Amino acid sequence: MADPARSARGGPPKSESAPLPAPPRDHSHATRSLRPPRGWGAVGRGFAWSRVGKPLAVLLALVPVARLALGGVTDNLGANPIEALEHGTGLWTLRFLAITLAITPARKLTGWNWLAKYRRMLGLFTFFYATLHLLVYAGLDMTLDVGDIVEDVVKHPYVTLGMLGWLLLVPLAVTSTTAWIRRLGGRRWARLHRLAYVVAALGTIHFYWLVKKDVSEPLFYAGVFGVLLGYRALASVARRRRAARAVPAARAGDRVAAASG
Amino acid sequence: MLFKRPPDYRSSEITPEALYLDRRKFIGIAAGVGAAATAAALAPALLGGRGGSTGARLAGGMGEQKPDKLTPYEDVTTYNNFYEFGTDKEDPAQNAHTLRPKPWSVLVDGEVARPATYQLEDFIKPSTIEERVYRLRCVEAWSMVIPWNGFPLANVIRRAQPTSKAKFVELTTLFDPKQMPGQRSGVLAWPYVEGLRMDEAMHPLTILATGLYGKTLPNQNGAPLRLVVPWKYGFKSVKSIVRIRLTERMPRTTWNESASNEYGFYANVNPEVDHPRWSQAKERRLGEFLRRDTLMFNGYGDQVASLYTGMDLRKNF
Numbered sequence: 144m145a146d147p148a149r150s151a152r153g154g155p156p157k158s159e160s161a162p163l164p165a166p167p168r169d170h171s172h173a174t175r176s177l178r179p180p181r182g183w184g185a186v187g188r189g190f191a192w193s194r195v196g197k198p199l200a201v202l203l204a205l206v207p208v209a210r211l212a213l214g215g216v217t218d219n220l221g222a223n224p225i226e227a228l229e230h231g232t233g234l235w236t237l238r239f240l241a242i243t244l245a246i247t248p249a250r251k252l253t254g255w256n257w258l259a260k261y262r263r264m265l266g267l268f269t270f271f272y273a274t275l276h277l278l279v280y281a282g283l284d285m286t287l288d289v290g291d292i293v294e295d296v297v298k299h300p301y302v303t304l305g306m307l308g309w310l311l312l313v314p315l316a317v318t319s320t321t322a323w324i325r326r327l328g329g330r331r332w333a334r335l336h337r338l339a340y341v342v343a344a345l346g347t348i349h350f351y352w353l354v355k356k357d358v359s360e361p362l363f364y365a366g367v368f369g370v371l372l373g374y375r376a377l378a379s380v381a382r383r384r385r386a387a388r389a390v391p392a393a394r395a396g397d398r399v400a401a402a403s404g
Numbered sequence: 405m406l407f408k409r410p411p412d413y414r415s416s417e418i419t420p421e422a423l424y425l426d427r428r429k430f431i432g433i434a435a436g437v438g439a440a441a442t443a444a445a446l447a448p449a450l451l452g453g454r455g456g457s458t459g460a461r462l463a464g465g466m467g468e469q470k471p472d473k474l475t476p477y478e479d480v481t482t483y484n485n486f487y488e489f490g491t492d493k494e495d496p497a498q499n500a501h502t503l504r505p506k507p508w509s510v511l512v513d514g515e516v517a518r519p520a521t522y523q524l525e526d527f528i529k530p531s532t533i534e535e536r537v538y539r540l541r542c543v544e545a546w547s548m549v550i551p552w553n554g555f556p557l558a559n560v561i562r563r564a565q566p567t568s569k570a571k572f573v574e575l576t577t578l579f580d581p582k583q584m585p586g587q588r589s590g591v592l593a594w595p596y597v598e599g600l601r602m603d604e605a606m607h608p609l610t611i612l613a614t615g616l617y618g619k620t621l622p623n624q625n626g627a628p629l630r631l632v633v634p635w636k637y638g639f640k641s642v643k644s645i646v647r648i649r650l651t652e653r654m655p656r657t658t659w660n661e662s663a664s665n666e667y668g669f670y671a672n673v674n675p676e677v678d679h680p681r682w683s684q685a686k687e688r689r690l691g692e693f694l695r696r697d698t699l700m701f702n703g704y705g706d707q708v709a710s711l712y713t714g715m716d717l718r719k720n721f
Binding site for chain 1: 491683
């Protein structure tokens with residue numbers, strides 16, 4: 144495999160068979176980092192933490208669904224519990240997507256590279272909440288009436304977009320494993336996972352078209368995603384400039400930049 | 405003609421028996437009074453109502469739908485669209501304490517011989533408060549069954565003596581951002597205004613409510629005085645009314661003004677005419693799991709369909 148991402152990772156081959164998991168490392172480096180050698184230290188420092196941190200993060204990420212489920216069981220979701228579940232799972236999908244997409248900018252701005260370890264997990268929780276949202280819609284709201292669902296998806300654009308958004312999340316969830324990163328190569332994998340931005344746009348418009356009049360909440364999410372995508376656009380421009388300047392100095396650096404593009 | 409065909413629901417299924425008998429009596433009286441006192445132009449529908457026989461006819465319907473159960477008081481008073489207090493359903497119950505429904509006055513003016521400002525007590529006094537159990541169908545495809553306390557809007561209109569120019573009735577909500585904090589936002593063009601055609605306003609099913617479940621109307625439900633038009637989507641039933649104006653021209657109405665392709669002036673419940681963004685064929689009755697089929701005119705077709713004879717309801721949605 145002549146994948147530049149591999150060379151960008153820079154570690155000796157044995158790092159792949161290291162007893163402690165390399166995947167987040169692979170992922171963050173292959174796809175994002177500009178400075179392979181220095182990044183290692185930070186990731187390494189956070190490592191011990193992630194033993195506690197990951198299970199803790201999983202528990203935290205399950206709090207919203209637990210609260211919704213508890214509310215459902217104890218009849219505390221208000222007068223229209225199905226709607227409450229539908230809106231709750233939908234909102235948490237957008238929130239997890241925003242948190243997932245915020246990891247890289249946060250990491251770059253703070254230098255906390257250990258954050259990268261949580262990114263794929265958060266992405267999977269986005270898919271988890273999106274799937275719950277779909278199940279509540281299809282199973283509870285439409286009570287699995289296939290005719291009604293098909294009609295709804297075809298006739299009502301906001302439903303169409305929501306369904307499309309979920310469909311686009313499926314390949315991202317499937318390829319979220321380390322094996323798939325290897326199979327696709329970091330660069331192609333990263334490119335595929337840019338679909339997350341498309342999903343962010345679809346999800347926001349889905350929300351915007353749904354509300355009757357008060358669009359302040361959808362606009363809030365539009366703003367959040369706007370900032371997150373805007374950051375990436377600026378970062379990419381800056382990276383390209385830096386790379387252009389660096390050409391005479393170091394060819395290797397150029398390749399790294401391309402790999403992380 | 406009013407009450408000609410049997411209705412979709414047995415009224416006895418909707419209403420507790422005692423109340424139901426009251427209502428029968430009421431409709432009888434209203435129809436009788438209406439027929440006697442009102443010009444044909446104002447209430448053509450009423451002319452068909454023949455007092456005593458009405459109740460028997462209403463009771464003779466075949467109820468294919470599941471019976472209506474009252475929506476619990478808790479749900480009726482915590483799940484509200486009342487943007488003057490916020491746009492979430494829970495907002496009005498939390499925020500409407502700032503509304504001061506006492507003292508309250510109502511202005512009746514426009515195309516009437518006797519315009520006047522009434523203190524609320526004087527406004528209500530001439531009418532007998534009746535209990536009416538109505539289905540409420542929201543344009544958002546959910547519904548409730550609510551026992552209202554109120555009196556026919558027709559009483560008020562008759563007292564004001566409409567002129568021959570009076571073709572529509574415009575009803576306006578209080579405008580006071582201090583009492584209604586939601587009015588500080590520009591989400592709708594305040595004050596909230598709704599309107600009815602004269603024959604719709606004079607129809608015996610159209611009431612001004614002062615209470616529900618036998619209690620004073622809670623602020624979040626539109627205290628102290630709100631409209632209830634059971635065969636139209638809920639947004640027609642304007643809350644916290646301060647002005648009733650009779651007009652020659654069709655009044656501007658708030659939701660119609662905000663999105664005219666989505667919310668029409670008539671806004672009759674109609675399962676065949678979808679909202680552009682969602683279907684109106686079914687509805688979720690709060691408290692029920694399976695959605696119900698939405699009924700034409702919210703199940704009040706026998707009483708009101710004749711008002712729209714010859715009208716294209718797809719165009720006049």
